[in-house]
Amino acid sequence: MQSPDQPVLRDIVLVGGGHSHVGVLKSFGMNPVPGVRLTLICRDTDTPYSGMLPGYIAGHYSHDDVHIDLNTLAAFAGARFFRDEVIGLDRAAGKVICRNRPPVPYDSLSINIGSAPQIGQVPGAADHAVAVKPIHLFNERWLALLARVQQHAGKTRIAVVGAGAGGVELTLAMQHRLRGELRALGRDPNELAFHLFSNTADILPTHNPRVRQTFKRVLTERQVVLHLNSEVTQVSERGIKTSDGTLMEMDEIVWVTQAGGATWLRQTGLALDEHGFIQVNDHLQSISDPAVFAAGDIAAFTSRPLPKAGVFAVRQGKPLAANLRRSVLGEPLVSYRPQRNWLALISTGDRFAVASRGALSWQGEWVWRWKDWIDRRFMDKFQNFPAMDASAMGQAAPSRVKLDQEEAAQAISAIAMRCGGCGAKVGATVLSRALGALQPIHRDDVLIGLHAPDDAAVVRVPPGKAMVHSVDFFRAFIDDPYLFGKVAANHALGDIFAMGGEAQSATAVATVPSGLEAKVEDVLFQMMTGAVEVLNEAGCALVGGHTGEGKELALGFAINGLVDEDLHTVLKKGGMRAGDVLLLTKPIGTGTLFAAHARLKTRGRWIDAALVSMIQSNRLGAQCLQAHGATACTDLTGFGLLGHLVEMTRPSGVDAELYLSALPLLDGALETSAAGILSSLQPANVRLRRALRNQAEAIAHPAYPLIFDPQTAGGLLASVPAARADACIAALRKLGYHHTVAIGRILPQGDALEPIVLKC
CATH class of the missing domain: 3.90.650.10 (PurM-like C-terminal domain)
Structure with missing residues (x-):
């Protein structure tokens, strides 16, 4: 974990909670880099492990069995966890653009967000089909589909579009679970009818003939109707239309094909392939920007095409972690060497599985038990953490981060014995830049405030009103300065509201850990942006404050409020x-x-x-x-x-x-x-x-x-x-x-x- 005694010199930002990034987080948790701050940005707290997702759908695992808790993993890694959705990059400024918070600066950036459904290319699919990708959104869609099937009276026709390993495994898992649910409701499991569509002449195109034949037999035995050479060209509320003009009525349509890169990547200027995936070299580094790395499904490995399989994302975690470290230390990068053949363990819905590796194949209940053991061992790495030596973490070695001359001087200053008194203030330039972008609400009764800074603020007390004063201050209890700013401001306003008062003005007192000026400035800006949003919503004008250096991030406010001077309305x-x-x-x-x-x-x-x-x-x-x-x-x-x-x-x-x-x-x-x-x-x-x-x-x-x-x-x-x-x-x-x-x-x-x- 990041030692509070180590100033922040470099920022590594991870976008997405995919299989590669959970490996990076575990690696940094076990072996942190002094002076390097890790930040994970992801819209969801729980990220599913794709290898166990079919088992979850089939009912063999619970939600927590198959999901990695990113918040807890980030805490173990000493990383900040920002729960938000990334919508763009400002590569010139080195910032990640988020939907609901200020931009997040980076020195090195890694993207591991999986693939996104490209169902917009098929008319009606976006409105009437349930997309499996991105995988982190599938759970809510699956639960909704499960509820609809349970409530649907009579026969339910379910189409799965895409007959690769994911589509076949998902079809059998859904069928196993849904038939069991109907039995539990006292209904006939044969009310369910499954159809699997492939736009090619066969299923499982990346696997050997023996594996394909096994799954054809299983699908036939379970009465799944297989439609080969049947490209779906249109989807409607009533069903689907295929390339030969056939119309088939369906009640539910699940989309497991035609995945591509997230649309926001197209505006970044990064080199992408024809499907919108980020093109990377042997170091998992963007071929167009050395500060950007990518792994997993979102990466297009330029040395040779790789299947979009979880095994590659998992194995990319180790070289990705090494190269992110090396990128900030100024060291040569290592190469990722993907295996030629990989082991795929594909379940059949029940506790039976087929192993596929190159031209080899095995099958049986023992294969499912083997898969279960492998999957549970993988998940255990990210659900149970070794105890870390707190004293060792507090005595981290000096940073070896590569700095330019000006940054080196700032770093020496940041770790030197700090002055007290007014010498502990945050520098005026840093402060003015951080606060200059804030837009506190304007009030007519604030005569002198941040719009015209002076030695103190001047606030008018309206006729018939009395002042209510309150103050609160505490250190940060979460690693997200933006959210911390929101909570701190909301907490401070609470006393005013509890007395029935109207919040009028606020004066802030903040402490920020020392570090490079850019890092201090950003933390202060993030924190005060969150706080000002809350103050503005309350109609409370931020009129001034004091910011100094401290070992830990902390924030408080002195709040002035107004009540009727006769006190009749005071609670x-x-x-x-x-x-x-x-x-x-x-x-x-x-x-x-x-x-x-x-x-x-x-x-x-x-x-x-x-x-x-x-x-x-x-x-x-x-x-x-x-x-x-x-x-x-x-x-x-x-x-x-x-x-x-x-x-x-x-x-x-x-x-x-x-x-x-x-x-x-x-x-x-x-x-x-x-x-x-x-x-x-x-x-x-x-x-x-x-x-x-x-x-x-x-x-x-x-x-x-x-x-x-x-x-x-x-x-x-x-x-x-x-x-x-x-x-x-x-x-x-x-x-x-x-x-x-x-x-x-x-x-x-x-x-x-x-x-x-x-x-x-």
């Missing part, structure tokens, strides 16, 4: 009344989840869901609570649910009953807390258990530890009159707070010293 903590219903607008569990993420003990989709929750603003929620007569409100942050509830009951002079079973929880929070993985702040929060009247009865409840879990950018905890609670919950859910639920009720204050009653 305070102390207004709870007996009989009120206690509401919570977001699920809890961020503390345990991110503690587990740091230990590689989470699933990436859990972290994705947590970040979605953390980025959701509380602004509309607070307005809704006000409109429904909320009597008290606060936002959940570091003290956890119990700590903030105690902060409300004490000044209100009431007790509260908390329903443990009703608590909305983030996916994975129960699993990580049950494993004993808790936030470092948890022990301090647990001391508040003295406020619990009957904890001995509730301590065994699985949600019990989570009432102490510190939250970042958590939801709103509010009391609402019972008569208006249901309407308030419905309104909040309609606004997008889908997890809003009643988690308790407010009681009259009793004689006991413990104000909180737990109910399981």
Whole structure:
């Protein structure tokens, strides 16, 4: 992993989570390069292993069995994981263009995105066929198709277009699974009719005659209708048309042919072949740009054509990792030597498989068991990670990255003893460039701000308004500065919204690790872009701030808000009344989840869901609570649910009953807390258990530890009159707070010293 003591000197960016790139990530995790930062950009957190995908479709494997968690793998590799879709390159500036975030700079770039369906060449196919490629999108399409077949009354006719190994294996896997599903529903499996279309005179053209004959026999035995020399020329809602003019009605059409390169590659200026794949030399390096590498299906190996088979992508991982290292170290590149013959293990849907290598062939249940063993061993490399020596990582060797004279001087400065005081500020040039591209919202009541910088901002307080002040600051807990900026700004705004205020202005305080000026500038720009997007959406003007160097990335904001000066509309903590219903607008569990993420003990989709929750603003929620007569409100942050509830009951002079079973929880929070993985702040929060009247009865409840879990950018905890609670919950859910639920009720204050009653 990247040592925080090592300044970032070079950026390697990986686009796509294909089989080659997972090998690169594992390699860098085992042997990092000091001064080199790795960034993975991929639109999906889970990437499927193609070798096990037919087994998953057939029902032999679970989703997690066949998917690699890129978020966790990237964390092991010390890489930043940016979940986004790449839509272009600015090669002149050395930047990757993403759909939903600022451009990402690179020194070396690798592309491993697989192939994309070219079904647009066949009229109607894009609208009416289910494309297998790109493979990372197939799961959602497969689940939708599965549901449609289950719900389809009567006979279902399924066409698979493409009779290579992928099409044949997919046909048999789908048939095996769907027949089983119909049996489970008490329906006749023979309601299914499968048709396999090949535009050539045979199936499996890259395999030997014995293999082809075996699969022809299997297809015949399973009553799959084989259409040879039948090129599909048109697809409609009702079915397909072939080159000889034959029209056939079909209910579902799966497309497993005519794959090519992603359309955005055509605008990059990279040399592509006739199918849109990136042409690469023996070093897996673009023949037109030495800073760009490509591997897997997206690469067109110029020395000789290679089949689009996963075995090549897997084996390209090792030389690709070596060449990415060598490219930033200024060392000679190594050559990739593809094998002439390769082993293909093709399953027949059930637990039976055929082995194919050159002119050789074997088959049987033992071949399937052999394939299963190979596949599981491959997946284990990316699902179970060796423990890394933290002390060794912190004492990484000096960087050998190749730098020019100016960069070398900056690098020496970055690793030298750093000054304190104002000497720790980020340089004015870097700061002005990073912030110059930001566009904070304009407000008429901001008299002096970033549009005309001075020693301090000047903000007018409108007549009849009073100021609400709040400040928050914390270090980064994720490697994505753009998302971190969003969360930090949202968290800081939470106190203003929880009091029913309008956010007016924000002043930022940031620390950024030292490094080359370009690297510091980009991190600051990424982070502040995310933050300004959130502030602008809230109508809050960024008016200034301070940026300095620090060991870790950190960000905070002092927020000024406005409320009516008579305070009648202010939501305070102390207004709870007996009989009120206690509401919570977001699920809890961020503390345990991110503690587990740091230990590689989470699933990436859990972290994705947590970040979605953390980025959701509380602004509309607070307005809704006000409109429904909320009597008290606060936002959940570091003290956890119990700590903030105690902060409300004490000044209100009431007790509260908390329903443990009703608590909305983030996916994975129960699993990580049950494993004993808790936030470092948890022990301090647990001391508040003295406020619990009957904890001995509730301590065994699985949600019990989570009432102490510190939250970042958590939801709103509010009391609402019972008569208006249901309407308030419905309104909040309609606004997008889908997890809003009643988690308790407010009681009259009793004689006991413990104000909180737990109910399981």
